[in-house]
Amino acid sequence: TTTEELQTLVLTTLDSKGSIENTKEFKASDGKEVDQLVLLGALKSLVDKEMVEYDTIEDEIWVLTDEGNEIVDKGSHEANVFEAIPAGDEGLSIPELQKLLGNAAKIGQGKAFKNKWITKKGDNLIRAVNSIIDQTRIDLDIICSTGKHSDPNVIADLKRRRLCDKHKIISYSVTKGPKFSLTIEKQARDITFEMLQSGEWKKANFKKYNFDALGIPPSGGHLHPLMKIREELRQIFFEMGFEEMPTNRFVESSFWNFDALFQPQQHPARDAHDTFFIKDPAVGTQFPTDYLERVKKVHSVGGYGSTGYGYDWKIEEAQKLLLRTHTTAVSSFMLYNLAQKEFKPVKYFSIDRVFRNETVDATHLAEFHQVEGVIADKGLTLGDLIGFMETFYEKMGIKNLRFKPAYNPYTEPSMEIFSYHEGLGKWVEIGNSGMFRPEMLEPMGLDPEIRVIAWGLGLERPAMIKYGLENIRELLGHKVNLTMIENNPICAFDLI
Ligand code: PHE
Structure with missing residues (x-):
């Protein structure tokens, strides 16, 4: 109707x-x-x-x-039990009753006994009354x-x-x-x-x-889980007095991505296996000339108390354009610019995309997000770096850090950061950090007394843990389920 x-x-x-x-x-x-x-x-x-x-x-x-x-x-059931048992003294054995009635036999028997409809004679059940209602x-x-x-x-x-x-x-x-x-x-x-x-x-x-x-729920404007986590992290940085670095240059020169970071030109990471080089245009040519000369010198013959690498540094290698492999490329550019002005202590951060030519699997993609933090001031020490890491991660709800000596061409000392993951029951790596080398900072023109502590971490891993995803492809890329994006809850770190 x-x-x-x-x-x-x-x-x-x-x-x-x-x-x-x-x-x-x-x-x-x-x-x-x-x-x-x-x-x-x-x-x-x-x-x-x-x-x-x-x-x-x-x-x-x-x-x-x-x-x-x-x-x-x-x-x-009880009536069925009664009916199944023939009248007379012979009765019926329990296994036979079970065969006739299946499961109902058990339930029915109890009730039939209680009603005094049946009784036992030897091993058999017999009727106790002539008829039942x-x-x-x-x-x-x-x-x-x-x-x-x-x-x-x-x-x-x-x-x-x-x-x-x-x-x-x-x-x-x-x-x-x-x-x-x-x-x-x-x-x-x-x-x-x-x-x-x-x-x-x-x-x-x-x-x-x-x-x-009720209004119609708006169909647009859902934030991706990664963007929610990014927002949460940005707030932590802002709260701690950091400034955000501009990360809108996905294409960088090898110079800012590698050379400025004292990464030798023969370094395996620069190899086409790890880096996406750009074909057209293939090179960039605008670099601060004096600085470029100082970088060339520190790589080839050393300086600032370092012997350098002792190899023939080539400008052609530094000119090659690439998709930045880490946001430390942005940090090097920002620190160079800082060195051109009268010094004041700074705290910089960025959260954006980086690219690596890696085999894609459940936990690796060719592009992912890095969180980068940099602090520059006179007289900073490794203790400052460790202390700062503890405060920073605690704001994300992560306590119990462990530091392990590591190697980066641009930091000395370098430390990998581990945290105990209750769910996985093991220590997992959650970041990489260190103090930028004099070979990187001094050619920029920074005063030798200025120390720069820095660290980087991936954004995807905490996001996967937070949203319970096992495959990174469920989080990023063309296989992402849009309903998941629409329905996933807001991010709050103390809930990790
Ligand atoms: N750039 C490093 C990485 O990609 C992270 C890092 C940043 C390490 C700054 C030390 C200092 O893993």
Whole structure:
């Protein structure tokens, strides 16, 4: 039955009878029962037009469970046990009864004994009475046809045996409203241009505004989990007085990505296996000339107390353009710029994408995000770096750090940072850090007393742990499930 048909039915019934006591008795024109939920929709729109008013009637009925219905069909388990046992002294053995009735034999036996319908003779079960009345079946039958039973104890017992269950049913009583009429006038939803022009708006019947209606959830603007974690981290950095570095240059020269960082030109990481080099344009040529000369010198013959690497440094190698392999390329550019001004201590950070030509698997992608932090001041020590790491990670909810000596061409000393992961039950690497080498800082023009501590960590690993993802491809790339992006919760580090 459609909403319109139901509305006509309600209105004509009200017209002839004055009121509808209970819509439960209401029958549609085809004689079928009316779905009360569909009826509610029909009533609500009549209420909006003030044509009717209604009250809700709540009623409870008892409904049989599947097992209850089966008993109405085939008799109770105890009655079936009684019927299975032949009259007379011979009786039936328990295994034979089990064969006949299966699982029901066990449940039925107990009840049949309790009712004193059967008894034991030797190993066999025999009938103890001539005939029985299957009261359970009779009671269930009453409930099945009326939805009720006069004896609350019976209901309680049957409910305990999971043979019947309480259901709420909702129906309505309906009366005429102030604007009752047999015809439903169409209501205008909006004032239109035509209505204004014709003056029709003056007598139009407008649909009432529903201030309780929920808005349509916006379909756009969901933040990716990585971006949520990035935002959380940015707030930690800002809170600790850091400035964000501009990371909008995905394409860098080898000079800023490697050479400025005292990374020798033969370093395996510069090899095409790890770095995506750019074909067109293949080179960049704009470098600060003096600085470039100093970098060349420190690599080839040394300086600033260092012997250098002692190899023939080539500008062609430094000019090669690439997709930056780490955001430390940005740090080197920023520190060079810092050295060109009067010194003041700085704290820099960035969180952005880097690229590595790696075999893609469940935990590696060719592009990922790095979190980078740099602090420059006079007289900083390794103790400052360790102390700072502890504060920084604690704000992410990570305590218990361990530091392991490591190697980076641009830091000395260098330390990998580990944290104990409760879920995995082992120590996992969560960052790399160190103090930038004089061979990197002094050619930039920084005062030898200035120390720079720095560290880097991946963004994907904490995100995967936080959002319970096992495969990095579920987080990033073309296989990402958009529903996951829409529905994932906000990120809060103390919950990791
Ligand atoms: N650039 C390093 C990496 O890619 C991280 C790092 C940054 C290490 C700064 C030391 C200092 O792993």
